[in-house]
Amino acid sequence: xxxxxxxxxxxxxxxxxxxxxxxxxxxxxxxxxxxxxxxxxxxxxxxxxxxxxxxxxxxxxxxxxxxxxxxxxxxxxxxx
Numbered sequence: 001x002x003x004x005x006x007x008x009x010x011x012x013x014x015x016x017x018x019x020x021x022x023x024x025x026x027x028x029x030x031x032x033x034x035x036x037x038x039x040x041x042x043x044x045x046x047x048x049x050x051x052x053x054x055x056x057x058x059x060x061x062x063x064x065x066x067x068x069x070x071x072x073x074x075x076x077x078x079x080x
Contacts, residue, residue: 001051002050003077004048004056004077005045006074008043008046009043009070011068022067025066029066033046056074
């Protein structure tokens with residue numbers, strides 16, 4: 001199991017009025033467990049769990065393809 005936090009930036013084409021649609025679209029991506037909207041340089045943070053790194057890369061690609069997402073910054077969780 002691979003876990004990661006994906007920080008997401010929204011573009012001006014996806015104003016906060018469309019946050020509900022973005023929230024639903026993110027939750028529709030397999031592997032996305034939680035979605036939280038933030039204030040600051042990161043607009044949204046999603047927690048993702050996948051079977052392996054290849055699937056994580058595919059999942060982040062799906063997130064980046066959602067309308068309104070302009071960028072991502074992914075941080076893999078290191079098991080201790």
